[in-house]
Amino acid sequence: MRTLAIVGAGHVGRTLGRLWQAAGVFDIAGVLARSPASAQRGVDFIGAGVPVAQPADLPAADIYLLAVTDDQIVPACAALAATRPLQGAIVFHCSGALASGTLEAARQGGALLASVHPVRSFADPAAVVAAFAGTFCGTEGDAAALAVLVPALEAIGARPVAIDPAAKTVYHAAAVFASNYLVTVLDAALRAYQAAGIPADVARELAQPLAQESLSNVFRMGAAEALSGPIARGDYATVQRQQAAVSAWDADTGTLYGALVPPTAALAARKHR
Missing domain, CATH: 3.40.50.720 (NAD(P)-binding Rossmann-like Domain)
Incomplete structure (x- = not known):
């Protein structure tokens, strides 16, 4: 041995x-x-x-x-x-x-x-x-x-x-996206619910089925097919109104919302190919 x-x-x-x-x-x-x-x-x-x-x-x-x-x-x-x-x-x-x-x-x-x-x-x-x-x-x-x-x-x-050792940093970043940043995005959702007057405990109950079903769909069908919502439908008027409203409520969360629009649009384009 x-x-x-x-x-x-x-x-x-x-x-x-x-x-x-x-x-x-x-x-x-x-x-x-x-x-x-x-x-x-x-x-x-x-x-x-x-x-x-x-x-x-x-x-x-x-x-x-x-x-x-x-x-x-x-x-x-x-x-x-x-x-x-x-x-x-x-x-x-x-x-x-x-x-x-x-x-x-x-x-x-x-x-x-x-x-x-x-x-x-x-x-x-x-x-x-x-x-x-x-x-x-x-x-x-x-x-x-x-x-x-x-x-x-x-x-x-x-x-x-x-x-690939040459891609080790990107490999590790993948775990950060799948874990750490996922928590950050969910925190934004929970805070937004609370900004709309929903108590914190109820906000968690509201977000849980949406988050869990989305995760399940990603791993079952792939990310592109799992995407839903206004960007997937091409409803950018709603996206603009949401970004403006979120930015007015909390500037940093509005920046996060805006940063997610282009990659989500690219994901939606893959869905419709």
Whole structure:
């Protein structure tokens, strides 16, 4: 069994470590964190490994997972490469925004590089462990590294998807559109309902079936076919009145409304082809 050392005792590293350890895929050699207490919590959650707080104390392993924040990936990789030979080892991170090329210090040490980005929230690691099966993971990197990591992901129920490292930032932006900005647009809808005199709790009840049916239609039929409303009907007089009214109520929300008109019109044009 290959050994895995984890740099970072946050939610992602702890979750993957526990899944791989429980499935007998990797033997967890150690967990490195900024403090002994944090490292110990990571080891306790995973159920294996030696807790350490200094890079030089991390046990040698066949594979190294850098489960740190994006801004810490490069310095963590440099620290790792400075403390040990990496010839033939696999070094990978879990960033959705950065490509595996950010691990250049490990490559200079002879390591194979990769990136594995699980597409889900890790707010509750225990819940993710219990329901990880079916999780998509964007993967890219050296073929020899992926030849090890892809089967390891499949062994814990993940669904690896190859992505283009040159388009990694756009790939991550897709998740922002699908999650973060969706929440922003729904917030605008809820505030607009309240501006029309509808109580907040009732506004949520009004918006929920519209939002859920729209989402269901997008994933069932595709975005163009799911589009409805005034732009889909070509009723731009209504669109102009709405934008003016929204801008008069709240200038920033009016700007958001206006910014969404051109891409929605382009989507409507695709619908009518």
